[in-house]
Amino acid sequence: VSILTQLAELPETHQLLRQTCRDYADRELMPIAAKLDKEHVFPAKQIHELGAMGVMAMEVPEELGGAGMDYLAYSLAMEEISRGCASTGVVVSVNNSLYIGPILKFGTVEQKKQWIAPFTTGEKVGCFALSEPGNGSDAGAASTLARQEGDQWVLNGTKAWITNSWDASATVVFATTDKKLKHKGISAFLVPMPHPGLSLGKKEDKLGIRASSTANIILEDCRIPLENMLGPRGAGFRIAMQTLDSGRIGIAAQALGIAQAALDCAADYAHKRTAFGAPIGKLQAIQFKLADMAVAVESARLLTWKAAILKDSNKPFIKEAAMAKLAASEAATFCSHQAIQVLGGMGYVTDMPAERHYRDARITEIYEGTSEIQRLVIAGQLLKEYQS
């Protein structure tokens, strides 16, 4: 099936999947999203239910307990889940793309059995520990160290901003095994949680996506068996970058969900709120805003689908994935900003979800590659195309 056909009309299974996730989000996530946000509560029950549906391990083959679906399906599911609750969306995304993703791609058969299979049901979630207090975008400067002592790796260092950390049962950690090789001396490791030598920093008090936990992971002589290395020694940076290239598509989909939720909220309000003798949807000022929001969401959505379809077809997708993440995250902040404006005073209070979308949207321009990094990635790929 050509990319154009798939962009114009989704295959039937994908439509059914999208509808199923939408129904779940409408019935089970939307009604509790405000409460989850207010109380900073991890949606454990919902994650279990999503696990039972196969949403927590969408790309994982059925033999390992996954749904055996493609990245387009994953993007569709992510958007619908995030439309219901952005926090639940990020928990799903991190488990799928950042934790399971690299193990699926670089893990041995044994590692997949041990570290993926239990994480497909929603009972356990994983996390991805790359960023440090000293470096986020500058991932190559990782200062967490791993030294070999007999038949163990010993890890020391601190990782920062780790999503799912307080709720996770395992993490993929990146640490330097050969300092002299700089970023080529970083390796990836699998560490169970809890584990001696691994402790968690305080839960960050965030602006948005508050139902997901974010904290430091502190490693102090954390000992793991040699076979816990993921992929070849020194391949850590490459593994991280490739993982983030794909993870980008999931986050783009999350941002789309937030943007769409904001648009839905604003459009609904425009029908119901009357001013100057008519519903405000009749006013051009409101119409222009809604139109701009719709264009922003739809164009970002098509970019996201295209990136997913390219990845599924084993074609190069790095540029498109970065474009999708950039466009979708900026659409999310734009739409949620405009939604508050359409709602006026009502947009500023917790009675309406607009203020939560505004707060949830903001992080999408930062994590899994800031908008600035996305621009660098896009430009890098673009300039390669023009090289003679």
Added chain:
Amino acid sequence: MHSNRYCNRIIVLPFSVLLEIRVKPDNSGVVTDGVKHSMNPFCEIAVEEAVKLKEKKLIKEVVAVSCGPQQSQETIRTALAMGADRGIHVEVAGKDYETLGPLQVSKIMAALAKKEDAQLIILGKQAIDDDCNQTGQMTAALLDWPQGTFASEVSLDGDKVKVVREIDGGLETIKISTPAVLTADLRLNTPRYATLPNIMKAKKKKIANVKPADLGVDLTSRLEVLKVEEPPQRQAGVKVETVEDLVGKLKETGRI
């Protein structure tokens, strides 16, 4: 004592309903063009019950039947994704679909039940768009089968079915023989969300296409819709200051 013969085949009839109701400007009916459909909630419960019976190994096969235009296939696919084994799409389109009512659907179901040698037919108790609550009962009558309607609990025992029915006075328990028709009420079960692997598997399941004429069914309606109109706009209330004023107002408007 016990009979090894268990129910072989269940037919469920998931209907799709419009998600948004707007009366046509000429009052001849409801706008259907471009309006999203979804499976009738009571039919979701019916499909879930059938799938559960199959999972308990009490029946062998669940067939999902839907009558309507092309879009009805989506409803069948949803039923397949929930666990039905195969589907039958009875094509009814255009004018015929507009006048398709419980009597015609019951005739189709009766014909299919005979053709497929079904032991149980499970339907939703009513569609939430027309609220007819007739198809199940009419189907049973046409087949001369017993019926267990408004079921809130169903248990199979050999070739008998115990049905707990929700009635105005409370709960009524009846025992009927198969083959039988059941209609699902709200508390029968909580329908599952289709799992993603099942959505993938549903793609490979067969949906057969059948025309009502092939079943020997005449779709001519015995009813003529004269007019469809919206319920009257709800009037704003009136606030009064005292109880005396309230009594005065009620007397004024002839309420007391």
